[in-house]
Amino acid sequence: MKEQGVKEKRSSASPRVRGWCPGAWRPMATGDGLLVRVRPPLGRLTRARMLSLCEAAETWGNGLIEQTRRANLQLRGVSEAGWPELMAFLVEHGLAAPDAEGERRPALLLAPDWREGDATHEAARLLERRLADWPALPDKWGLALDAGPAPVLRDVPADLRLERSREGGLLVRADGREWGTPVADVEAAVELMTRLAHWFVDAGGLAAGRMRRLTAPLPGWAAADTEPAAAPQASDAASGLTPGPHPAGRVVGLPFGRATAASLRAAMCDEAITGVRVTPWRRLLLEGEGANSNMKDGAPDDGLIHDARDPRLAMDACPGAPFCAQASVATHGLAQSLAERRSEGPGESAAGRLHVSGCAKGCARSGPAEVCLTGRDGRYDLILGGRADDTPVATGLGESDAIEYWETRDALRL
Numbered sequence: 001m002k003e004q005g006v007k008e009k010r011s012s013a014s015p016r017v018r019g020w021c022p023g024a025w026r027p028m029a030t031g032d033g034l035l036v037r038v039r040p041p042l043g044r045l046t047r048a049r050m051l052s053l054c055e056a057a058e059t060w061g062n063g064l065i066e067q068t069r070r071a072n073l074q075l076r077g078v079s080e081a082g083w084p085e086l087m088a089f090l091v092e093h094g095l096a097a098p099d100a101e102g103e104r105r106p107a108l109l110l111a112p113d114w115r116e117g118d119a120t121h122e123a124a125r126l127l128e129r130r131l132a133d134w135p136a137l138p139d140k141w142g143l144a145l146d147a148g149p150a151p152v153l154r155d156v157p158a159d160l161r162l163e164r165s166r167e168g169g170l171l172v173r174a175d176g177r178e179w180g181t182p183v184a185d186v187e188a189a190v191e192l193m194t195r196l197a198h199w200f201v202d203a204g205g206l207a208a209g210r211m212r213r214l215t216a217p218l219p220g221w222a223a224a225d226t227e228p229a230a231a232p233q234a235s236d237a238a239s240g241l242t243p244g245p246h247p248a249g250r251v252v253g254l255p256f257g258r259a260t261a262a263s264l265r266a267a268m269c270d271e272a273i274t275g276v277r278v279t280p281w282r283r284l285l286l287e288g289e290g291a292n293s294n295m296k297d298g299a300p301d302d303g304l305i306h307d308a309r310d311p312r313l314a315m316d317a318c319p320g321a322p323f324c325a326q327a328s329v330a331t332h333g334l335a336q337s338l339a340e341r342r343s344e345g346p347g348e349s350a351a352g353r354l355h356v357s358g359c360a361k362g363c364a365r366s367g368p369a370e371v372c373l374t375g376r377d378g379r380y381d382l383i384l385g386g387r388a389d390d391t392p393v394a395t396g397l398g399e400s401d402a403i404e405y406w407e408t409r410d411a412l413r414l
């Protein structure tokens with residue numbers, strides 16, 4: 001391992017920041033073909049739609065389905081020639097908007113444990129009807145509808161947030177502001193969000209890009225004078241969605257955010273499962289009473305995570321090579337090798353233990369990780385306690401170096 005006596009600056013091979021998000025109508029060319037991103041309506045797919053997505057992945061993609069940090073699902077390896085047919089299929093099965101315009105509306109991210117008719121769900125339904133009249137907003141704009149007793153989406157990027165106040169009332173909070181504006185009910189919240197979207201554009205928000213970067217003071221009619229409810233103490237906001245039984249069904253994890261369509265289809269074979277809620281935490285909530293019935297004899301080896309102690313829950317890895325054109329190294333194989341070298345998993349409490357990134361952009365994890373391996377020129381840089389683009393303590397590592405370091409580090413911990 002090449003230790004760094006003097007901290008080395010990163011090479012000029014910096015990742016390309018695109019500034020826009022791919023969709024279904026606007027696929028992104030990647031290392032293995034087109035990436036087509038599907039935005040589940042209200043963060044949920046019915047069983048039939050999920051099975052259709054599996055069919056699409058196998059027919060037009062490479063057979064893999066990925067889950068993003070914004071609770072979307074995406075297909076990879078789609079050819080230019082096959083994309084029109086794929087789009088016709090996705091539209092027909094309710095997996096894509098009928099046109100590109102419908103896809104350009106701000107994303108709605110719902111706290112995954114919403115219930116039919118609660119404030120989160122009602123706000124989403126009202127917004128779905130109103131968004132067509134909103135002004136054009138930057139591609140990455142999104143709304144977090146997070147009106148349970150305590151917020152769970154604080155770590156997920158969003159520009160406007162519906163949350164609870166400390167006293168339990170509803171409030172709307174512009175991202176980047178600590179406090180929010182109280183509202184009487186869900187209708188008033190949607191009205192205020194609509195006004196704030198127009199204000200954002202009028203105040204120069206299109207140049208700023210995101211609400212948190214817009215430094216203009218909020219207008220008097222949206223005074224941020226109410227303290228929001230505190231987030232749970234758990235370091236991992238997803239701790240309420242531990243793999244295993246859940247009051248609404250069953251939670252399964254996707255290793256490093258990816259699974260084969262065959263695995264997901266098998267997980268859906270239980271007809272007790274009525275739908276899937278897609279979360280921002282590489283976990284799916286399989287809805288339905290009795291969704292646990294096929295787990296009585298233990299979790300199957302089906303390529304999904306069923307055990308809260310699985311070490312992969314504390315690890316992040318982006319798609320890497322050959323899936324991403326910006327990657328010079330593979331990521332999932334190394335992350336899996338490192339996961340297998342732990343006899344017992346750290347589980348939920350150690351989120352951020354390891355991050356394997358194909359390049360310095362760090363798509364899989366924006367925050368620091370205890371150990372980060374970042375690809376550069378076909379080798380790995382080692383970063384301790386930092387992000388993928390932080391200064392490494394060692395460079396030019398091969399996979400075996402990384403494994404040796406990991407095993408030594410673990411041995412020293414005992």
Ligand code: SF4
Nearest residue numbers: 318324327358359363
């Ligand atoms: S971090 Fe990974 S997925 Fe993101 S651009 Fe770099 S190689 Fe691609």
